[in-house]
Each structure stands twice: as structure tokens, then as C-alpha cells.
Amino acid sequence: MTLDTAPPPSVAPPAPAPPRKRRVRPGRLGVHAFLMTVSLAFLAPLLLAVYASLRPYDETSEHGYFSLPRNLSFDYYRQAFTDSGMTKYFVNTMIIAVPGVLITLFFASFVAFAVARLKMRGSILLLMLFTAGNLLPQQVIVTPLYVLFNRIPLPYWMSDSMTMFDSFWAVISVQVGFQIGFCVFVLANFMRTLPVEILEAAIVDGAGVWTQYWRITLPLCRPALAALGTLQFTWMYNDFLWALVFISDGDKLPVTSALNNLRGQFFTDYNLLAAGSVIVALPTLIVFLLLQRHFIAGLTLGSTKG
Secondary structure, eight states, X not given: OOOOOOOOOOOOOOXXXXXXXXXXXXXXXXXXXXXXXXXXXXXXXXXXXXXXXXXXHHHHHHHOTTXXXXXXXXXXXXXXXXXXXXXXXHHHHHHHHHHHHHHHHHHHHHHHHHHHTSOOTTHHHHHHHHHHGGGSOGGXXXXXXXXXXXXXXXXXXXXXXXXXXXXXXXXXXXXXXXXXXXXXXXXXXXXXXXXXXXHHHHHHTTOOHHHIIIIIIHHHTHHHHHHHHHHHHHHHHHOOHHHHHHOOOGGGOOGGGGGGGGSOSSOOOHHHHHHHHHHHHHHHHHHHHHTHHHHHHHHTTTSSOO
8 A cells, every 4th residue: 555645736925915006195295395395495595695605796797696607616715714814703703602502501401400300399480480581582681781791890811801891701601691591491301201210220329419410311411412502502603793792802703793804895795795604604514414413313302202
């Protein structure tokens, strides 16, 4: 008796299903078209300034700014940088912006830690007070601050005028005072999202308040600090009002005032002025590119769970 040991017929695997075509909804196309239109509307002035800065003024005055170029060069950038003395003004701006950002983030993070993590009475009222400070128009207190800074004495090594007026300290203090409220509001809300168990474990291990703040909370707030640092640097760098009010010495003015040196008494070459504006805007663009990853992470905090 023999057994039939023939192998069973092989079964062909089922054919893969054809990929399903994603249906593009009209509403989604409308959203993308709207976003592209808004983006182009914001980029148009910058692109026009870059385009004008590469063309001679005689060409644009004859054919218009929206005409095709006959000659493109970077001569205006070299002229704008040398004629306006931007190196000195760039240094002045960094003396104001860099300490201003660091001081603002330090004090704001410390106040936010006290409001969000320490069990203190009146913390909500304190947070509301800092937030309400952002609603005060800055121009309202220009005159009182002008009088006040002229009456605050400083040693000669801190101010040539022997007062807070006509010194970098006046501009830095105003920038810190106005920006710290917004930073406290953002950081306090972010710190509330951090797990409470981390600080409880640190307290059990004997960590003091400074250790809880400096070694535990601040490292966890790095994305939020990077996002705020980028915004604060941009705002302090582009500010022109406070330096114009509180600094009388032209050699101490920030880089935004260097553009006035490119304006003639009877004639202004707007292509040259556009090249100077592009040069002035470059540092903020570089800061954003360097901190882009942290900036986007700070903006998307809390958008997802898990």
C-alpha cells in the first residue's frame, strides 16, 4: 500500500491592492492657496528690497522698480556698509540686545518658577500683574522715564554723563522692564505642564529651591527659552524708539539709526537704502536660522499628547 505524498498545490499570494488615491478636498486647496497668498504678501516687500538693492538707481528711475534688470551687482552693499559706519552701530546694538535678552530670560524664568512651582500666596495675582504690564502703551511713560533717568546718578565708568540718561543702561533697563511680563506669562504656563513628580523627587533627595530651579526646571524649559530668546532678540534689535529718546550721543545709537546716515540732505538713493536695510536685517535672520529647531519646538509645545 502506497501513500500519496505529492505536495499540495501552491497557492499564489494575493496580489497587492492598488494604492488608494488620496482625494484632495477643495477646502484643503483653499487653505493652502490662502497661506501661500499671505506668505507672498509678507515676503513681497523683502524680495522687492533685495531686488532693488542689486540694481543701479539710474536704471530703476528710468525703467521702474518692476522692470527686468539690465545690470546686477553687490556694489550697494559695500557702499552701504562703509558709508554708514555699521560696524560701530552693530556693536552698540549687541551691547543692548544681548544683555537685555539674558537678563530678561533670567528674571522672567525665576519669577515664573516662583509663580508656577512654589506654593506662595498671591501667585495668581502676581502673574496677572506681570501680564497687565504688557497692556500699558510704551509711549505713555516716555516723559516720566526721561526725567527719571536724568536724576539717577551713575559712576563715570558706567556712564559718561554721570547719569543714567545717555547710556546703554537706560535702554537695557527699559527693554527688560517691558519684555519681562510677556516672558513670565509664557514660562509660567509652560512650567505648569512639567510633571510635578520630578520636583517632588528632587525635594526628597534634599534639593533646595535654587537646585530645583537651575538644575532641574531650566533644562526642561530649553525649547520655551529658545523660542522666547529668538523673539526677544528680534524685538530689542529692531527697536528704535528708546535709543532715540534716551541716547543723545550719536556714537552710541543702535544699528537701526545707521540707516539715517544713508539719507542725503537733498537726494536719497533708495536702492542704497534698501541695501542697508537688508544688511541690518541679516543678524535677526541668522539668529532665527541657528535657533530654528528650538524655536519651532517651543511654538508646538502642548500641541500633541504622549
